[in-house]
Amino acid sequence: MTKGVIQPLESYRLRQYAVPIHCYLCDAENTCDAELCSHCLAPMALAHQAAGQDVQPCMIATVGASSAGKTVYLGMLMDMLSCLPSRVRIVARGAFSITLQQNTAGALSRRLFPDKTASEPDRWHWVHCQLRRPDRSEPIELIMPDMAGEAILEEVDHPHTYRVIGAFLRKSAAVIALVDAISLQEGHRDHDYFTMKLLSYLAELDTDPKTGWCRRPVAVVFTKADQCESCLEDPVGFAKSHATGLWQQCQERFKRHRFFAAGVAGAIAYSQSVLDGNVDVPLRVEPRGIIRPFEWLLDEIAEDKKRK
C-alpha cells in the first residue's frame, strides 16, 4: 500500500530551472545546477561568476604540445603573481582557481615536476582570477585554463573533438604558445610542427579578411630554456635557427607576435621510473622569463581595448 506524502512545491526551484544559464565559452544552455557545460565541459562556475560580477572576463590561452611545460608555466605564473606585491597582482576567484598553483608549487618545492594534465576536460584546472596593475585603476578579470597537450593536438587535427578547446581559442584575447626548447635544440622538429599547426588553426579562426593578418597577439615562449643558454640569451635567434617553420609562419600571419624564453629549474637530473622511464627532476627552482611574456600580452590586450 502506498502512503500519501506532502511534497512542498518549491516554486523558486522551478523558476531557477526554467531560466537557462549560458556557458561562458560556447553559449550552450545549461541548468542552474550544472557543474560542467553539457555541451563543451567547461566549468559553469565561470558563467556564474561572470554573471554575478557583471563583467566579461578576458581569456588568455596557454597552448603547446604535450610536455611543453604548460602546467609548470601557468602554475608558476599564478604563484609568482600572487606573491609579488609590487608588480601585476592576481587574486583568485573561487577556490578551484588556486588548485593549479598549489599543485605546481607544492611539487616544485619538493623538487618534482607536477603530474601530467589528464586529457579529460572535466579534470583540467581552470584559473579565474582578478588581475590588478599599479598603473591601472580598473582590475581585469582573467580566465586561463591548463589544457592537456594531447587534447589540443586532437582538436587541431580533428576540430570539434574537444569543443571546449575550440570554443576557448575562439574567444581568447591572446595566446601564449609554449615550445620545448630542449627538444628543438636536440634537433627534434615535433614541437615545431605542432606549434605551426596550432598557429595555423588560430590564424584560421580570426584572420582579418582585408589585411590577411591574424588579429590576436601571440607570445611564443621557448620553455625549459634554463637548459639551453643560447635560447635564453637570444630567443629570436633561436627561433630562426631551430624552429624555422614556426618563425616563418609568425612573420607571415601574425602581425603581433614576440619570442620569449623561460625556464623554471636551475638544473635537471633524472630518476628512473618503472612506468615512465627516465623522469626529469628539478634540482632547484629558479623561475626565469615567466612573467615577461604575460606582461607583454597584457599591454597588447590593453592596446586592443583602446583601439575598440
Add this chain to the structure above:
Amino acid sequence: MVKSVFEGYPRRAAVRLVLLLGATGILLMVAGLLGAITPFWAAGAVLILFGVASWPRRTVAECLSIDETSPAREEPARRPVPAGGGSGAVDPSDTGGLVKQMLAQYRYVLLLRPQIAADLDESQFAEALEALQRQMALVPDGDVTLGPVDGVWDDVVPGGESPRAAGPRVVGVKRFFLDRWPVTNRQYFEFVAAGGYQNMSLWDESVLPAVLDFVDRTGVPGPRFWKQGCFLEGTDDHPVVGVCWHEAVAYARWVGKRLPSNAEWVKAGAWPVPMADGGRAERKYPWGDDMDRSRANLWGSGPERVVGVHEFADGVSVGNVYQLIGNVWEWTHSDFHGGDHPLGKLIFKTPMKSIRGGAFDTYFNNQTTCQFQSGDGTLARKRNIGFRLAIGVCDLVLDHAALGKAHRPAEQQSLPAAAGPSHPEDARGEEVRA
C-alpha cells in the same frame, strides 16, 4: 593616448627637458598674470600643456618588469690597474715587493704558510695576519649534521671508508677559516690580470682542453659575463659569477686556499651548538630558524640580480660570515649525488659538484636553508653561481714568535716568486661519524 615627443630619448634626459619646459611655463604664467600680459600667461599655459603631453611615459612592461635576464649595466668597467701589478711586475729577489704584491692580490694566506711565513719579518707577518682576520672568519671545530644521502656519501671520505646506511649523519670538522664574503669581481680580476688562465699549473690536467673555452663575452679569458677581460661597470664588489667549478679551484690554488667541503659550509652557516644530551642545536638559517627574506637577496626580496657582497648585511652568521644565504649559490669541493631527493638515486648527464646557499632567483624558502644542497655540472658557468674559499687552521702559522726555522724544509726556505699552486683540498680536516 598622445605619443611622447621624447620617445626614443634617454628617459632621464627627457624628464629633465619636460621639467624645464614646465618650470619655464609656470614662470611665464606667473609673470603674465602679475603683469596682466596676456601673451605671457598664454605662452606659459601652452608650454605647461606641451610638457604634460610629452611626459615620457613608460610601457607597463618597463614600469613593472624586473630585469629577469641581464645585469644592470652592460658596459665593461674602465680596466682597473691590477693591485698586484699583474704577472712579473715585481723582481723575484725583492721579498718586500713580493709580499706587498701578494697582499694586494689577496694572496695573504700564502704568506702565512709555514714554508713562507718564516721568511717574513714581523711587520710583514702582522700585515698578512691582519688581512686574514679582516677577510676570513674562524669557524671552530666540532660536529655538524648533514642530511641523508641515500646510501652515497656526498663528501670525500678520508681513508676511503665504505658508504653506510642512509640517514642523517654527523661529520666532524676541524677548525678552519672561511671567507667572510664571496670572492668578488675585483678579487678575481687580479687572478685574470696575473695570467691565471695561462698558468697551466693551476688547472687539473683533465680540464686543460676546456680552459681555452673559459672566455668572456668578447672571447677573452675570464668569467662568462665579463667583457674584454674585465668585469662590468659598477660590479667590482659583486660576487664573481659565470665561473665553473674548475675556475673556482684554479683561483683557490692561486690564492693558496681551497673550496670548502659540504660539512664546512654547513658548519659555518648552521653554527651547531652541542647540547647536554649529546645532540646539537643547528640553525636553519645563519640568523636563526625563521625565514626572514629581508636578510638575504632571494627571489622577491631583492632586485632579482646579483648585488654587492656588502649588501644584506643583516643576514650575517654567528661567526660573522656574510651572504651565506642568497645572492649567489656557492661552489663547494664536494661531489653531488642528489642529496636527500625524495625520488632517491638520481642520474646525471655530467658529474656534478655540490652548491649551497641559494641565489637571487631562488624561489622557495625550503631551498634556501643551510642544510639544502643542490648541484651543477663542473663546467657550468652560470649567472648565479659564485664561490667563497676556506683554509684549515692547521695549514697556517698564526704566531710569528713560535716559528722555528728548523721546522722549515730546506728546499722551501726561499720565497717562491710565483707562489706556486698548493692543493690544500687534499688535506681536508674532516672525519665522518655514524
